[in-house]
Amino acid sequence: MKGHNQYRSEVEIIKDAQVNITDANTNNDKTLISLLRHEISQLKATNASLNVKLQSLREKHxxxxxxxxxxxxxxxxxxxxxxxxxxxxxxxxxxxxxxxxxxxxxxxxxxxxxxxxxxxxxxxxxxxxxxxxxxxxxxxxxxxxxxxxxxxxxxxxxxxxxxxxxxxxxxxxxxxxxxxxxxxxxxxxxxxxxxx
Missing domain, CATH: 3.40.50.2300 (Response regulator)
Incomplete structure (x- = not known):
């Protein structure tokens, strides 16, 4: 079911990061590092949320x-x-x-x-x-x-x-x-x- 997944995939987040980096149109390493840190933190939050849901399902079933x-x-x-x-x-x-x-x-x-x-x-x-x-x-x-x-x-x-x-x-x-x-x-x- 496209469009109904509440969690973005890693591929989607990486593509967004590439677009943001391209849009920034700068060679500034600090900007690149900042964007990458932001995207990595989103991946970690998504992963943590999925792990909590998985553990809840395991404990229940x-x-x-x-x-x-x-x-x-x-x-x-x-x-x-x-x-x-x-x-x-x-x-x-x-x-x-x-x-x-x-x-x-x-x-x-x-x-x-x-x-x-x-x-x-x-x-x-x-x-x-x-x-x-x-x-x-x-x-x-x-x-x-x-x-x-x-x-x-x-x-x-x-x-x-x-x-x-x-x-x-x-x-x-x-x-x-x-x-x-x-x-x-x-x-x-x-x-x-x-x-x-």
Whole structure:
């Protein structure tokens, strides 16, 4: 729909800048620099506005995965894997995670909903087993919990399931395993079928 786009494209802004520079009909470097700065600031403002709108759409339409992981590198890898299809909220320890979970959806909380929890076991402050038990048995939250840990004994799996976990992933994991299990347990009412 030509003429209905409220944001000017970069090409349009650059063409306008060329016209302004030509119209100025001067070789004055200060004028050229001033015009370029003005056009660049318009591009930045347009880009910032589009990013805000994009983030708003993501938060409204994509499911929210709460990642509770104390290892920064692992957290970054998981967030990158899930980025296209999920909003990833993270916490680095069990106490912080519990605090966030208690406030979900409340006035003043930046977290409005959580669709799935990805939970490490070896966490500072409160281990994943205890956090899982708090969420499922005491708070009685109906949020699927996927334990994602390097602990791989049968005893650990049984303890996680008895604490309320819905599934178990052993690190190091394959990307397709992580995505498959998150997709399986994430309950989505509305989902965009396009990549944002």
């Amino acid at each position: 994509l499911p929210h995965v709460f990642l509770v992981e104390d290892d920064y590198d692992t957290s970054q890898i998981i967030a990158e894997i899930l980025h296209d299809d999920y909003n990833v909220i993270d916490a680095g320890n069990g106490i912080e995670a519990l605090s966030i979970l208690r406030k979900v959806g409340n006035a003043g909380s930046s977290v409005k909903k959580i669709d799935t929890i990805l939970l490490d076991i070896n966490l500072p402050g409160m281990c994943g087993f205890t956090l899982c038990h708090e969420v499922k048995k005491k708070m009685k939250l109906n949020i699927p919990i996927i334990v994602c840990t390097a602990r791989n004994t049968k005893k650990d799996v049984i303890r996680a399931i008895s604490s309320g976990a819905n599934d178990y992933i052993i690190k190091p994991f394959q990307e397709k395993t992580l995505v498959s299990k998150v997709n399986k347990w994430t309950k989505v009412n509305k989902r965009l079928h396009i990549k944002l």
